[in-house]
Amino acid sequence: MKIIMLGAPGAGKGTQAKMIAGKYGIPHISTGDIFRANIKDQTELGMEAKKYMDQGLLVPDELTVKILLDRVAKDDCRNGYVLDGFPRTIPQAEVLDKAVEELNESIDFAVNVDVKDENIIKRMSGRRACLKCGATYHIEHIPPKQEGICDSCGSELVLRDDDKPETVKKRLSVYHEQTQPLIDYYNKKGILREVDGSQDMNDVFNAIVAILDGADKH
Ligand code: ADP
Ligand code: ADP
Ligand code: ZN
Numbered sequence: 001m002k003i004i005m006l007g008a009p010g011a012g013k014g015t016q017a018k019m020i021a022g023k024y025g026i027p028h029i030s031t032g033d034i035f036r037a038n039i040k041d042q043t044e045l046g047m048e049a050k051k052y053m054d055q056g057l058l059v060p061d062e063l064t065v066k067i068l069l070d071r072v073a074k075d076d077c078r079n080g081y082v083l084d085g086f087p088r089t090i091p092q093a094e095v096l097d098k099a100v101e102e103l104n105e106s107i108d109f110a111v112n113v114d115v116k117d118e119n120i121i122k123r124m125s126g127r128r129a130c131l132k133c134g135a136t137y138h139i140e141h142i143p144p145k146q147e148g149i150c151d152s153c154g155s156e157l158v159l160r161d162d163d164k165p166e167t168v169k170k171r172l173s174v175y176h177e178q179t180q181p182l183i184d185y186y187n188k189k190g191i192l193r194e195v196d197g198s199q200d201m202n203d204v205f206n207a208i209v210a211i212l213d214g215a216d217k218h
Contacts, residue, residue, distance in 0.1 A: 001026060001080040001212065002100065004087070006182055007113035009171045010120040010127065011197045012204060014136055016113060017084035019205050024212070027076050030084040033134040034067055035059065036160075040131050053162055056170030058088055058178060065095045072099070080108075088179045093186075110186035111208055113197035117172055124168045128157040142201060 001024055005013040014030060021028035035053060038046030045067070049059045058064075068086050071077070087093040100107060115123070126139040130150035137144045137157060144151050162171065186192040195207040 002105070002107045003080070003082045003212070004107060004110040004186070005082065005084045005113065006110055006179070006186070006192075007197060008115060008117070008120055008175045008179075009168065010124045011113040011115040012123075012201065013084045013113055014134075015142070015201055016111075016204060016208055017082045018135075020082045020208065020212070023209065024080075024082075026080045026082055028084060029068070029071055029077075029081050029086070030134065031059075031064055031068060031086040031088075032084075034071065036129075036131055036134075054167075056162060056167040056174060058174060061089055061091050061095075064088075065092055068092075068096070069099055087182060090181055090185060093182055107191060109211060110182070110189075110192050111211065112183055112192060112194050113204065114194055115197040119198055120172060121165060121168055124163045125159075125165060127160070127163055129160050129163075130155050130157055 003020060003026075005017050007013045014032075017028045017030065020026075035046065035049040039050050039053075040046070045063070048063065052059045064086065068083075072081060083096075087096055096107070123138065123141075126141070128137045128139060128144070128148070130136070130153060132155040133150060133153040135150050135152045136142075137151075144157060148157050149155070150157055161167070183192060193211045195204055195211070197204055199207070
């Protein structure tokens with residue numbers, strides 16, 4: 001199964017993508033996590049991506065597409081994957097379509113996790129991330145067992161540089177301009193599905209599972 005998660009920054013794509021990956025036994029691929037891991041290791045790619053990420057801008061398509069295509073070509077992607085944060089522009093979506101078509105395969109669903117902008121700003125200021133394993137928490141809604149420490153790997157949790165309110169506002173405007181058009185793009189292909197992302201995390205997940213398991217009748 002090949003799934004794309006759509007939604008504004010902070011809508012809960014990553015949270016849901018991890019749960020989907022766990023239930024269906026497919027890898028969770030987050031371009032943001034790949035960039036952050038590269039920044040942490042101070043690779044050339046990481047340093048290049050950081051210039052854009054810190055300003056709330058998208059990393060150029062050329063760079064992003066290469067990383068994604070390398071990742072989905074790996075063996076563990078043979079039975080599918082859940083993409084979180086890719087595609088974010090129409091050209092990225094077109095490259096992905098082409099790559100999937102070349103394998104005579106197709107994307108099953110693009111799931112749009114819908115949350116209003118006002119709620120996003122609140123969510124982001126409470127987000128805490130583990131830069132080691134990619135886990136995310138929320139200080140109020142989804143707290144770690146021990147404050148400031150990752151449940152999965154024991155590393156220290158941080159407020160991402162780009163989760164400060166000024167940068168979040170910029171990211172939201174970039175989202176509306178460059179990423180939101182993908183909703184229409186996948187709707188035209190007949191694979192768009194919408195879920196209300198303002199519900200409790202488990203209710204959002206149940207709605208997604210109903211879609212993926214084909215119980216969704218629209
Ligand atoms: P969020 O989950 O909050 O939306 P991500 O971790 O997906 O954030 O992305 C963080 C940043 O990484 C983005 O603001 C952007 O700069 C960069 N990035 C991640 N994925 C892409 C992509 N597909 N295209 C361009 N830039 C990307
Ligand atoms: P995205 O990947 O779309 O940027 P995340 O999955 O990282 O979003 O979620 C953003 C923040 O909101 C995180 O702090 C996360 O723990 C929290 N969160 C995710 N889903 C929910 C939910 N349904 N209700 C409340 N908070 C949530
Ligand atoms: Zn961790």
